[in-house]
Amino acid sequence: MNKIEVTDLTKIFGSHPKQGLKSLKNGEQKADILKKTGMTVGVNQTSFSVQAGEIFVIMGLSGSGKSTLIRLVNRLIEPTDGEILIDGEDITKMDKNTLIETRRKKLAMVFQQFGLLPHRTVLTNVAYGLEIQGVDKAEREKKALKSIEDVGLKGYEASYPNQLSGGMQQRVGLARALANDSDILLMDEAFSALDPLIRKEMQDELLDLQNKLGKTILFITHDLDEALKLGDRIAIMKDGEIVQVGTAEEILENPANEYVSNFVKDVDRSKVLEASHVMKKPGVLLSYKDGPRMAVRKMEEAGVSSIFVVDKENNFKGLLTIDDAIKAYKENIPMEDVLLDTVHFASPTTPLNDLIGIAAETKYPIVVVEDGKLKGIISRVSILSGLVLGKEKDEVVSS
Amino acid sequence: MNYFYFPLEDWTNHFVNEWLLPVMSGFFNSISTVLRAFIEGVTNLLVVVPPEIIMILLVLLSWKIAGKGLALFTLIGCIFIGSVNLWEAAMQTVSIVLVSTFLSILIGVPLGILSATNKVIERMMRPILDFMQTLPSFVYLIPAILLFGLGGVPAVIATFVFATPPAVRMTNLGIRQVPSDVVEASRAFGSTSRQLLLKVQLPLALPTIMAGVNQTMMLALSMAVIASMIGAPGLGSTVLSGISRVNVGLGLTGGLAIVVLAIILDRITQGLAKKA
Numbered sequence: 249m250n251k252i253e254v255t256d257l258t259k260i261f262g263s264h265p266k267q268g269l270k271s272l273k274n275g276e277q278k279a280d281i282l283k284k285t286g287m288t289v290g291v292n293q294t295s296f297s298v299q300a301g302e303i304f305v306i307m308g309l310s311g312s313g314k315s316t317l318i319r320l321v322n323r324l325i326e327p328t329d330g331e332i333l334i335d336g337e338d339i340t341k342m343d344k345n346t347l348i349e350t351r352r353k354k355l356a357m358v359f360q361q362f363g364l365l366p367h368r369t370v371l372t373n374v375a376y377g378l379e380i381q382g383v384d385k386a387e388r389e390k391k392a393l394k395s396i397e398d399v400g401l402k403g404y405e406a407s408y409p410n411q412l413s414g415g416m417q418q419r420v421g422l423a424r425a426l427a428n429d430s431d432i433l434l435m436d437e438a439f440s441a442l443d444p445l446i447r448k449e450m451q452d453e454l455l456d457l458q459n460k461l462g463k464t465i466l467f468i469t470h471d472l473d474e475a476l477k478l479g480d481r482i483a484i485m486k487d488g489e490i491v492q493v494g495t496a497e498e499i500l501e502n503p504a505n506e507y508v509s510n511f512v513k514d515v516d517r518s519k520v521l522e523a524s525h526v527m528k529k530p531g532v533l534l535s536y537k538d539g540p541r542m543a544v545r546k547m548e549e550a551g552v553s554s555i556f557v558v559d560k561e562n563n564f565k566g567l568l569t570i571d572d573a574i575k576a577y578k579e580n581i582p583m584e585d586v587l588l589d590t591v592h593f594a595s596p597t598t599p600l601n602d603l604i605g606i607a608a609e610t611k612y613p614i615v616v617v618e619d620g621k622l623k624g625i626i627s628r629v630s631i632l633s634g635l636v637l638g639k640e641k642d643e644v645v646s647s
Numbered sequence: 648m649n650y651f652y653f654p655l656e657d658w659t660n661h662f663v664n665e666w667l668l669p670v671m672s673g674f675f676n677s678i679s680t681v682l683r684a685f686i687e688g689v690t691n692l693l694v695v696v697p698p699e700i701i702m703i704l705l706v707l708l709s710w711k712i713a714g715k716g717l718a719l720f721t722l723i724g725c726i727f728i729g730s731v732n733l734w735e736a737a738m739q740t741v742s743i744v745l746v747s748t749f750l751s752i753l754i755g756v757p758l759g760i761l762s763a764t765n766k767v768i769e770r771m772m773r774p775i776l777d778f779m780q781t782l783p784s785f786v787y788l789i790p791a792i793l794l795f796g797l798g799g800v801p802a803v804i805a806t807f808v809f810a811t812p813p814a815v816r817m818t819n820l821g822i823r824q825v826p827s828d829v830v831e832a833s834r835a836f837g838s839t840s841r842q843l844l845l846k847v848q849l850p851l852a853l854p855t856i857m858a859g860v861n862q863t864m865m866l867a868l869s870m871a872v873i874a875s876m877i878g879a880p881g882l883g884s885t886v887l888s889g890i891s892r893v894n895v896g897l898g899l900t901g902g903l904a905i906v907v908l909a910i911i912l913d914r915i916t917q918g919l920a921k922k923a
């Protein structure tokens with residue numbers, strides 16, 4: 249089910265937004281409208297939907313309209329046109345009281361600059377959302393304490409925001425959003441103001457919390473690595489429009505246009521790619537039944553010095569080098585006895601990051617197996633090219 | 648430059664004498680009555696209570712709010728005022744200051760809140776405040792006499808006009824200075840405008856508002872002295888009679904008593920602003 253469904257959402261800043269909207273619908277460009285009328289198109293006829301329980305990341309550079317977009321979702325900024333369904337109800341058509349009620353019950357928000365109340369303690373900051381709903385003191389403090397504990401700030405209830413570090417302040421911000429118990433979390437560059445180590449820590453904790461709580465999260469960031477790490481799906485935004493929506497892999501492997509591909513060019517692929525993305529089908533395979541003689545011939549034909557051996561069901565049996573094959577043939581040793589089983593294994597979902605070290609040490613390709621069956625092999629070369637180019641086409645590998 | 652004669656003077660006099668006074672006198676009289684009762688109440692309270700008790704209360708208040716130094720100064724200052732025979736005059740001045748500061752805050756702070764939340768009101772308020780602050784105070788002492796007679800009431804009215812602008816301006820400023828991310832966060836969690844004002848904006852603006860109150864009180868004190876020219880009782884009239892009798896000694900003692908009052912009132916309200 250879609251928790252948030254945005255259709256044709258437009259925001260134009262300026263004196264005559266309706267007129268600008270008409271121009272936009274006539275296909276005029278954002279830049280032309282700015283030149284002609286002086287009005288800025290913040291968000292341009294954007295549509296997307298966020299499913300229950302997913303982390304949907306909107307990524308874009310500054311000025312791309314992403315912060316405007318997230319504020320349109322809870323109407324901190326009034327949309328010019330379009331509809332935003334929250335649990336099926338259009339927030340753009342709500343009257344003031346319904347809007348306030350929706351913000352209280354359904355939409356909690358975390359801000360880049362934290363937005364904590366400096367005159368209140370951590371506890372009363374976290375309880376603020378419940379306080380304005382009229383929840384009585386004992387109950388709201390109980391809930392607040394619970395979420396303070398969830399974000400790992402137990403013991404700091406009585407501190408004031410200015411006594412805490414940036415990372416801790418954002419934990420307070422997160423706790424405040426969690427205390428409200430709303431299904432949807434809007435996170436506006438929530439970790440962007442934090443230094444890299446703390447940011448990583450917060451990202452990991454958010455993922456942990458998400459595993460436990462299963463919120464629907466709309467996350468805004470300008471950091472592609474963050475988007476790739478957190479997002480179940482990612483929308484890339486440029487000039488007020490969403491240019492591509494997809495999973496991290498979809499975006500890395502099939503960029504919709506040059507803008508996206510330029511964007512993802514420098515990404516640290518090792519964190520995103522998995523073994524299955526860079527593995528190849530081995531060029532030659534030896535069936536278990538074939539015998540050493542056949543093995544030597546196959547290797548000669550392919551011009552390789554080792555060959556992978558599988559049984560009829562494609563179960564991986566081992567690696568046979570040319571030297572061992574010749575030895576087995578000459579001395580008439582059963583092939584099982586000369587198979588090397590000292591190769592390294594990986595599962596299709598092993599992150600590439602974990603394979604780099606192994607690949608550097610081992611002489612032979614890494615074998616990708618799933619339930620005992622050979623899925624593919626990964627050579628040092630394919631890891632490197634995977635890091636540079638992304639997923640490889642299947643091709644013959646010589647080892 | 649006199650291409651034509653602009654009879655502003657005649658018009659104003661006509662307006663005041665022919666319309667304002669006869670038609671509105673009932674209205675002004677009732678304001679006058681209420682205010683007079685208020686001022687007299689405060690003055691009587693301050694005069695009837697033995698000076699020693701007021702002094703002790705003031706010293707304790709100074710101690711609590713601004714520390715030992717001010718407490719000591721307050722003690723010496725009160726003894727000084729008493730020993731130059733100006734205690735009653737000082738209390739009359741203080742009561743005019745207190746009443747007009749009270750009125751200024753009562754009217755000024757809500758106006759400041761309105762202008763912080765409403766652009767149109769802010770745009771209307773600004774020239775009015777400029778006018779109130781720059782118009783020479785003697786100019787509105789004249790209509791104050793006409794409308795409210797002589798004595799404490801016109802003094803409070805003139806003081807109110809003079810001292811209200813900082814209360815409005817500083818309240819406006821204080822609320823506008825509340826960081827926008829805090830306001831945004833509060834709105835995002837579903838605060839009503841009222842909750843936003845009471846739980847976020849006013850508490851965060853309080854130090855600035857208190858600085859405005861401090862300014863208001865200082866302006867009120869200076870005006871309460873000038874208002875002695877329209878018959879306001881108090882230290883101002885002491886100084887005024889010093890001037891008219893060319894009595895340098897009387898002028899100096901009255902003047903020093905005013906300075907002492909000013910310092911005590913200023914430090915106490917400043918201390919409040921810092922604590923807010």
